[in-house]
Amino acid sequence: MSEIAVRVDHVSKKFRLYHERNQSLKSAIMRGRRSVHEDFWALKDVNFEVPTGSTFGLIGSNGSGKSTLLKCLAKIYYPEKGSISYNGKIAALLEVGSGFHPELSGRENIFLNGSILGMTKKEVTRKFDEIVDFSGVEQFIDQPVKNYSSGMYVRLGFSIAINVNPDILVVDEVLAVGDAEFQEKCSQKFVDFKKDGKTVILVSHAMAAVREMCDHAAWLSHGELVAVGEAEPTIQAYLNSLNQGEGL
Amino acid sequence: MRYLKEVLDSRELLANLTLREIRGQYKRTIFGQLWSLANPLASMLVYTIVFRFILRVSPPAGDPSGLDIFAVWLLCGLLPWTFFATVVTQGMGSVIANAGLVQKVYFPRIVLPLSKVGSVGYNWLFEMGVLVVVLVLCGAFVWPWLLLTVVAMFLLALFAGGLALMLAVANVHFRDTQYFVSIVLQIWMYLTPIIYPISLVEDQSVAYGGLFGTSITLLDIYRLNPLERFVAVFRQLLYDNRWPDPTDLLLCAIWALGAFVIGIAVFRRNEKKLAEAL
Incomplete structure (x- = not known):
């Protein structure tokens, strides 16, 4: 398993939090084109590789940057720094x-x-x-x-x-569609996918599903990569951190 | 070059989006495509009554066609204008109207404004077809000029598409654009000799002479309007049935290519930021 399907190379993504946004021409002219904003880094120097043929889970709490990363992978957002390279469609x-x-x-x-x-x-x-x-x-x-x-x-x-x-499929939490029968068909499709040696990257909050489907995982927290590797230890580490948080 | 290739690769998507617009547009109407004629006909009626019967505007008869019907003369300029204005308005709003799609799926965003050129152009083609039938019934000999008319239509589509591309980007960043443009289009229409002949402007221009002591006349400034050239070409071809003025045609081509190239360049530079800015 040395082949790489997706290489996420030191990716950082910035959003602007506008305090006073120039969303109308008037305010743009009045304030001389300057809008007041502060930068928010939704992803900070995220760096990992997805091996070909793996089912790769992105896990983390709300607001950890999973969806932003997914949108970067889907070419909807473009990272400010770093790059993402693909090996396949x-x-x-x-x-x-x-x-x-x-x-x-x-x-x-x-x-x-x-x-x-x-x-x-x-x-x-x-x-x-x-x-x-x-x-x-x-x-x-x-x-x-x-x-x-x-x-x-x-x-x-x-x-x-x-x-x-595709060779690489990027999936948000859309697996939970349809009735039980349809979901069964979907999981079967993902198994077939895997058999064909294709790569799947998915985001989910349902740890049971991630555990069942993924063989690799990456854990994001506040835009930073905490752990990446085999699914089981990564998920366990993430769950442990949650429990500790509750204990405090 | 790579960008052009990507756009070319998505021509099937462009065709499908255009078809979506065309098929969806008059769904569940009884008259269907005939509605496309309703607007120009209503305007024709209003303008003919107001400008022909009340204000007594009389455009010169077609030379050499000999046509002298205000309503037909009007349509030769009004149909291209309506197409232009609709493409600009709809193309400008196309990215915002498809915000859900832009934020969820990757595809070359440029197909959104361009599909509007296609769908509005389809209606225009239909309208122009009806106009040709009317012209023939009125005794004009339009057949030899149809090919050049199609070329002129293509140029106008490029010009309108180029503007729509630029404005679509501007509209994502500043929603003021759409309101501003609707006013500009209104003024622009009256600054183009669509419902009155340019000879009236010439008369005024001669009366005023050179402006501010220079040799530049009112007419020179008036003719900077690219749509004036387009309307002139369409009238020469369809109403007069003669070769268009080469200067007019050349200027149309320059305006069209200029607007389209700049439009694509602007759109391309901003395309990646659209999903975030929406």
Whole structure:
């Protein structure tokens, strides 16, 4: 396991906390373009590598920078310092069904959403049946998605995303969609993913799920990397720190 | 170059987003695409009554087509203008309207404003098609000029797209932009010879002579407006049925390419910061 899928190289991400933000032109001109802000470093010099073929969990309390890191991995945010390099095609699953047009049918939305996620029309056509089958909404595929139940909506969104078939999949806490049956299908899909030697990076608060799925983990606290490595010791260390916190 | 390649790679996405707009736009309406004609027709009616019958504006007859119908003359300038104004307005708001998408999925953001050029352009194509039918029915011989008309339409689309790209970025940072631009567009329309012929401006310009002791006339300043050139070209092609003035056409091309190149450059520089700034 020496191959690296993702290299997070001394990444730092800064946000500006505005006290007086120049959000209107007037205030920008009146104050001479200067806005009053202080820097908040959401990620401080985070540095780790994700081995190819691993399922990698990002853990930490609220506000520890997990989601920021995930968004950096998904190329939505760009780090101020450091860089992230990938070895393979990456797809991010931060929200399912984003970009669905409510008035369009499920079929039309599959093609639309697929291309937003970076699939070509050919790929979508090829995987169309698989997507529909996985989502379990065959019966309603030509209905506008606004008439879908919320469960159907997420299931369809998830099915599209999971079929992008990337080398590296970045997942936010979206695993908890659909009913028990659908969740079972999802976990099976992740197992298949792993079998194919693909890399999954996920964020979750559900330690049981992380324990079950991940073989590697990184623990973030207040934007800093506390520990990284095999899943079990890292999770244990994180849980211990929580218990200590409660004890105090 | 790499940026261009990425944009080119996402042309399928661009096509799909454009289709989303087109398909979604008139869903659940009885008249569907016909609604696209309702606005220009209403404006045509109002402007014809006010400017033709009340204010007695009379544009010169088409030369050599011989057409002398105010409503048709008006539409030759009004349809391009409406397209331009709609692309600028909608393109400017496109990034904000898709904030949810921008913050959740990575894709070249430039497709958002560009898809608006596509979807509004589709409506425009439909409107222009109807206009051509009307022109033919009125006895104009437009066929030889259609190809050049399409070229002019393409140039105007580039110009509008370029402006929309710049304004979309500005609008994310300052929401004032959208209100400001809607006022500017209103003024801009009346500063363009759409509902009155440019000959009226020429008359005034001659009356005033050189401004501030120079040889620059009112008309020279007036003609700096790129839309004036575009409207002139469209009228020469469709209403007069003759070769457009080469200077006009060349200036249209320069404005179009200039705006588009700057628009892409501005957008590209700011693209990465959009998700955070929203």
